[in-house]
Amino acid sequence: MAEKPILFNDEMIRAILDGRKTQTRRPMRQQPAGGVRFSMFTESGLEDGHGREVSSTFQPGDILWVRETFYVQGCLGLPLGERQPTHYAADIMCRDEVEDYTCKPSIHMPRWASRITLEVTDVVIQRIQEIRTSDIIAEGVIEDDRYLGSANRFRHPFATMWDALYAKRGFGWNENPWVEAVTFAVREVRG
Numbered sequence: 001m002a003e004k005p006i007l008f009n010d011e012m013i014r015a016i017l018d019g020r021k022t023q024t025r026r027p028m029r030q031q032p033a034g035g036v037r038f039s040m041f042t043e044s045g046l047e048d049g050h051g052r053e054v055s056s057t058f059q060p061g062d063i064l065w066v067r068e069t070f071y072v073q074g075c076l077g078l079p080l081g082e083r084q085p086t087h088y089a090a091d092i093m094c095r096d097e098v099e100d101y102t103c104k105p106s107i108h109m110p111r112w113a114s115r116i117t118l119e120v121t122d123v124v125i126q127r128i129q130e131i132r133t134s135d136i137i138a139e140g141v142i143e144d145d146r147y148l149g150s151a152n153r154f155r156h157p158f159a160t161m162w163d164a165l166y167a168k169r170g171f172g173w174n175e176n177p178w179v180e181a182v183t184f185a186v187r188e189v190r191g
Contacts, residue, residue: 001061006118007106009165013068013090015140016116016186023138025128025162025179026057027171032178036125046125056123056180064184066116067109071101086113115190122183128162129176131155138183 006024008016015021034049042053058064069089087098131139136154141161143153159173171177 001063002059003063003065005067005109005111005114006064007067009106010069010090012140013066013088013116016066016118017090017189018140019186021138021140022185023135023181023183025131025139025181027128027166027169028054028125028178028180029057030054032125036178054125056125058120058123058180058182060120060122062120063187064118064120065111065114066118067106067114068116069103069106070109070113071098071103072113073101088115116186117188118184119187120182120184124181124183125178126181127176128171128173128179131158131181135181 008024012021012024032048032054033052036046036048036054038045039047039051039053041047041051042055044053044055046054048054071087071089071092073085085101087101089103092098133154136158139158141154141158144157145153146156163172166172166177
């Protein structure tokens with residue numbers, strides 16, 4: 001079991017807080033060459049088409065502290081562990097609420113400012129296009145009314161969201177990259 005940070009955008013933060021999001025998918029840093037298969041010769045139990053071990057960044061039991069865009073009063077130069085008044089971009093209805101605060105991107109959120117803690121319950125390695133409709137719903141995606149009565153009512157908005165996040169990095173929907181499908185349970189929400 002390890003404790004590590006994980007980034008989510010405002011829309012996905014709201015989905016977690018609403019109880020709609022229990023899964024996330026992240027492209028694997030090292031894309032397996034020649035596919036993925038079960039192996040009794042590797043510690044992870046998986047290998048690529050060349051016999052090299054394929055392992056996940058996440059493991060069941062890992063604790064993930066969520067990084068999100070936030071506003072802090074003053075500066076972050078206070079002694080370690082000293083908390084400052086904090087607001088979260090996913091909650092803000094009006095910018096007047098935070099006029100005396102400084103906006104900080106999620107990547108710079110320190111552990112003390114994180115309000116959401118997740119516990120990994122399952123990890124599956126798969127291609128992004130192997131996602132099922134039930135998994136898209138667990139990703140917190142809201143159906144697209146333009147495709148009512150069709151499987152695309154969930155798949156299309158998910159693929160669009162995926163491309164907005166990952167296409168520029170070479171992991172777009174059409175490239176069908178290998179991903180880590182992480183299922184999680186909310187362990188704690190502060191504030």
